[in-house]
Amino acid sequence: MYIDQPLQHYLDDLASAEPTPGGGSAAALSGALGAALASMVARLTLDKAEYADVQEEIKELLEQTEKLRDRFQQLLQKDIEAYGRLSACFKMPRDTDEERAARSKAIQAQLVEAALVPLEVTESAAELVRLCRRIAEIGNATVLSDVAVGSMLASSAGASAAWMVRVNLRAMKDLELVSVLSDRLGAALDYIAECSQQVTGIVGERA
Amino acid sequence: MYIDQPLQHYLDDLASAEPTPGGGSAAALSGALGAALASMVARLTLDKAEYADVQEEIKELLEQTEKLRDRFQQLLQKDIEAYGRLSACFKMPRDTDEERAARSKAIQAQLVEAALVPLEVTESAAELVRLCRRIAEIGNATVLSDVAVGSMLASSAGASAAWMVRVNLRAMKDLELVSVLSDRLGAALDYIAECSQQVTGIVGERA
Numbered sequence: 001m002y003i004d005q006p007l008q009h010y011l012d013d014l015a016s017a018e019p020t021p022g023g024g025s026a027a028a029l030s031g032a033l034g035a036a037l038a039s040m041v042a043r044l045t046l047d048k049a050e051y052a053d054v055q056e057e058i059k060e061l062l063e064q065t066e067k068l069r070d071r072f073q074q075l076l077q078k079d080i081e082a083y084g085r086l087s088a089c090f091k092m093p094r095d096t097d098e099e100r101a102a103r104s105k106a107i108q109a110q111l112v113e114a115a116l117v118p119l120e121v122t123e124s125a126a127e128l129v130r131l132c133r134r135i136a137e138i139g140n141a142t143v144l145s146d147v148a149v150g151s152m153l154a155s156s157a158g159a160s161a162a163w164m165v166r167v168n169l170r171a172m173k174d175l176e177l178v179s180v181l182s183d184r185l186g187a188a189l190d191y192i193a194e195c196s197q198q199v200t201g202i203v204g205e206r207a
Numbered sequence: 208m209y210i211d212q213p214l215q216h217y218l219d220d221l222a223s224a225e226p227t228p229g230g231g232s233a234a235a236l237s238g239a240l241g242a243a244l245a246s247m248v249a250r251l252t253l254d255k256a257e258y259a260d261v262q263e264e265i266k267e268l269l270e271q272t273e274k275l276r277d278r279f280q281q282l283l284q285k286d287i288e289a290y291g292r293l294s295a296c297f298k299m300p301r302d303t304d305e306e307r308a309a310r311s312k313a314i315q316a317q318l319v320e321a322a323l324v325p326l327e328v329t330e331s332a333a334e335l336v337r338l339c340r341r342i343a344e345i346g347n348a349t350v351l352s353d354v355a356v357g358s359m360l361a362s363s364a365g366a367s368a369a370w371m372v373r374v375n376l377r378a379m380k381d382l383e384l385v386s387v388l389s390d391r392l393g394a395a396l397d398y399i400a401e402c403s404q405q406v407t408g409i410v411g412e413r414a
Contacts, residue, residue, distance in 0.1 A: 008210045015243035017250035023356035026240045033233045036222035043224035149230030149367040156363030160356040
C-alpha cells in the first residue's frame with residue numbers, strides 16, 4: 001500500500017514509465033489533500049468561543065470530511081489495482097477465436113471497473129466541494145484560504161479523474177451503460193463547477 | 208522531511224489542527240503530482256519507433272519536468288518552514304514599544320518569505336503547464352489523458368498557491384513590493400489559464 005510508504009516512493013513511481021500509479025490515482029490523492037485541508041479548517045473552528053453556535057454542525061462536517069479523506073486514500077490504491085487488472089486482460093492470448101472472445105469479454109468487464117473507480121473519485125470530489133462550501137460559510141474566518149485551497153484541490157481531483165473515466169468509457173461496448181455513467185459524470189462535474197465557484201465567492205467575502 | 212515519511216503521515220498532519228503543513232504545502236504537492244505525470248508521459252514516449260523524430264526534444268522535456276518535480280518537492284517543505292517562522296514572529300513579546308516595533312519588523316520581513324514560497328509554486332506551475340502543452344503536442348498519443356491530468360493538477364497547484372500568496376500580501380506594508388509580487392502572480396495565473404486550455408484542446412484532438 002502506497003499510503004504506508006514514503007511519499008517520495010509514490011512520486012517516483014508516478015513519474016516512472018510503469019503504467020501504475022497513473023492519473024486516476026494522482027487525482028484521488030489530490031482529493032485526499034483537499035479533504036485534509038477541509039478537516040484542518042473544521043478542527044481550527046472547534047472549541048473556539050466565537051464559533052460556539054456552530055460547534056455541533058462543525059463536528060458533523062469534520063466527521064464527513066475525514067470519511068471522505070479515508071475514501072480518497074482507498075481510491076488512490078484501488079485505481080492502481082483496477083488498472084493493473086485491465087492491463088492483465090490486454091495481455092491475454094488471442095491466437096484462436098475462443099481466446100479472442102474470452103479476452104474481449106474480460107477487457108469489457110474490467111473496463112467497467114476501471115471507469116467506476118475514477119467516477120467515484122469525481123463523485124466524492126463533488127461531495128467534498130459541498131462540504132467545503134458549508135465550512136467556508138461557518139468555519140474559522142482566519143483560515144478560510146485553506147478551505148478555498150481544499151475546494152480547489154477537490155475540483156481538480158474531480159476534473160482529473162473525469163479524464164480517466166472518459167478514456168475507459170470510450171472503449172466500452174455496452175452503450176447503455178456508457179450513457180448512464182456519462183450522465184453521472186456530467187452531473188458530478190456540473191455540481192463541482194457550481195459549488196466551487198460559490199466557495200470562492202464566500203471566502204472572498206468573509207476572509 | 209515529509210517526503211521521506213509515509214504518505215499517511217503527511218495527510219494526517221495536513222488534516223490536523225496544527226498550522227503546518229497547510230494550503231501552500233498541499234499546493235506544492237499537487238504540482239509535484241502534475242510534474243510526475245508529465246514525466247511519465249515523456250518516459251512512455253522514449254525509445255518508441257513511432258516517435259523517433261521527437262526523441263531529442265522529449266529527453267529535454269523529461270529533464271525539465273523532473274527538475275520541476277524536484278523543485279515542487281522542495282517547496283512542499285519550504286512552505287512549512289516559512290510559515291513556521293512567520294508563526295514564531297507572531298508569538299514575539301509585545302509589552303513595550305521596542306518589543307512591538309521589533310515584532311512588527313520581524314513579521315513584515317517574514318511575510319515576504321511566506322509570500323515568495325507559494326509565489327514560486329504558482330510560477331513553477333506556469334512553467335509545468337507550458338511543458339505539458341508541448342508533451343501533449345508530441346508525446347505518446349495513447350497516454351495523453353495522463354498529461355491532461357498533469358496539466359490540471361499543475362493548474363490547481365498554481366491557483367491554490369495563489370490564495371496563500373494573497374493572504375500574505377494583504378498583511379504586507381511595503382506597498383511597492385506588494386504591487387510587484389501581485390503583478391508576478393497575475394502574470395503566472397494568466398499564463399496558466401491560457402496554456403491549460405490549450406492542453407485540453409490538444410489532448411481532445413489527438414487522443
